[in-house]
Amino acid sequence: MSIEEGKHYLLDTYAQVPVVFCGGEGMYLTSEDGKRYLDFVGGIAVNALGYKDPGLTAAIEQVLEQGLLHCSNLYYNSQAIAAAKGVTALAQMDRVFFCNSGAEANEAALKLARKFGNLHTPKKNQIISMVDSFHGRTYGAITATGQAKYHAHFDPLPQGFSYALFNDLQSVKALVSEVTCAIIVEPIQGEGGIVPATAEFLQGLRDLCDEHDMLLIYDEVQTGMGRSGKPFAHQVYQVRPDVLTTAKALAGGIPAGAMMTRGKANAIFKPGDHASTFGGNVLAAAGINEMVRRLSDESFTDHVQQMGSYLHGKLEQLVAQFPSLCTAVRGMGLIQGVVLSIPPRTVVEACFAKGLLVLSAGSDVLRFVPPLVVETVEIDTAVATVREVLETLQAE
Numbered sequence: 001m002s003i004e005e006g007k008h009y010l011l012d013t014y015a016q017v018p019v020v021f022c023g024g025e026g027m028y029l030t031s032e033d034g035k036r037y038l039d040f041v042g043g044i045a046v047n048a049l050g051y052k053d054p055g056l057t058a059a060i061e062q063v064l065e066q067g068l069l070h071c072s073n074l075y076y077n078s079q080a081i082a083a084a085k086g087v088t089a090l091a092q093m094d095r096v097f098f099c100n101s102g103a104e105a106n107e108a109a110l111k112l113a114r115k116f117g118n119l120h121t122p123k124k125n126q127i128i129s130m131v132d133s134f135h136g137r138t139y140g141a142i143t144a145t146g147q148a149k150y151h152a153h154f155d156p157l158p159q160g161f162s163y164a165l166f167n168d169l170q171s172v173k174a175l176v177s178e179v180t181c182a183i184i185v186e187p188i189q190g191e192g193g194i195v196p197a198t199a200e201f202l203q204g205l206r207d208l209c210d211e212h213d214m215l216l217i218y219d220e221v222q223t224g225m226g227r228s229g230k231p232f233a234h235q236v237y238q239v240r241p242d243v244l245t246t247a248k249a250l251a252g253g254i255p256a257g258a259m260m261t262r263g264k265a266n267a268i269f270k271p272g273d274h275a276s277t278f279g280g281n282v283l284a285a286a287g288i289n290e291m292v293r294r295l296s297d298e299s300f301t302d303h304v305q306q307m308g309s310y311l312h313g314k315l316e317q318l319v320a321q322f323p324s325l326c327t328a329v330r331g332m333g334l335i336q337g338v339v340l341s342i343p344p345r346t347v348v349e350a351c352f353a354k355g356l357l358v359l360s361a362g363s364d365v366l367r368f369v370p371p372l373v374v375e376t377v378e379i380d381t382a383v384a385t386v387r388e389v390l391e392t393l394q395a396e
């Protein structure tokens, strides 16, 4: 199929790079014109196991052999029960609602928070989120997203949201009142520019939520499933949420999302309150089970920590070498960003021309979210390519 046909038939929601991918293996993608690309985007933090992973392939094949691809949530299916048990254990949460995407997981969390608050007397239904956050593109999720550019042209938005400054506890405290039911926060802001929360900030939010009987919701759509170097970023910070959302890498590339609950959030939803036809779909649940199996082995997350430190160190060398183009490195595990003083798009495009996929985050960050199975040899190749690009840009 041609790119022209893609441009004609697909709605213009993405600024797409002119390439058609058709296959992949390990850390590399292949395009229809036969070129190989080293992938440090990983489907934007989705393809945690890289491409053609034997374990994920076997899990999918097993579902196909058994013949049950999908089973309505009117009934139980064993893959979904196993996935629920496995992912809640991995996340240190109690219960889970399965859906299909990050936005959908956050919608479930926002609805659960509103119901939790509306059961109080007087009712609590206001939600606090952070400036520069990103929670997805559905109505609740874009409203929770603290970036005006995502709101433009889509009004009227749902009511009852206010925005505090990330990593500024005083600004959150100033918004809390007796009608606040929840705070939603990313432990590491992803789309906002790879900004990790401070431990004090998350602990402060935890204390505020306990003091005012509010739910603390962590959006780990991008940071969950091993990316931070622990199964979930809250385990790095050791500050736990009441509600946890995740998606992206949850099923290793099969569409899946999850909203998990703990303690007082466990029994808010009753039959009929919320649903998703495809949530806990057999194929997706089999993918989740394979991801849980892999992440339950500590050597997997140890590898992410080691590769994350290695990548971080290499990126710091770039900052030291090109102080006029790069100013800082931020990140944790295998979600890393280099702050640039030039538009990231310039670097992304030049890297693409040299066979390396990287992407931007926020207005000034070059983002690296490779498959978690990346090795030092691929990090060396990727950083060498970025170095070549920066050398050329510096000379211009």
Ligand SMILES: Cc1ncc(COP(=O)(O)O)c(C=O)c1O
Pocket (backbone or CB within 6 Å): 100, 101, 102, 103, 104, 106, 134, 135, 136, 137, 186, 190, 191, 219, 220, 221, 222, 247, 248
């Ligand atoms: C932190 C966070 N939350 C939510 C989303 C939305 O996820 P999805 O695109 O699967 O709806 C994203 C996507 O980038 C994200 O990074």
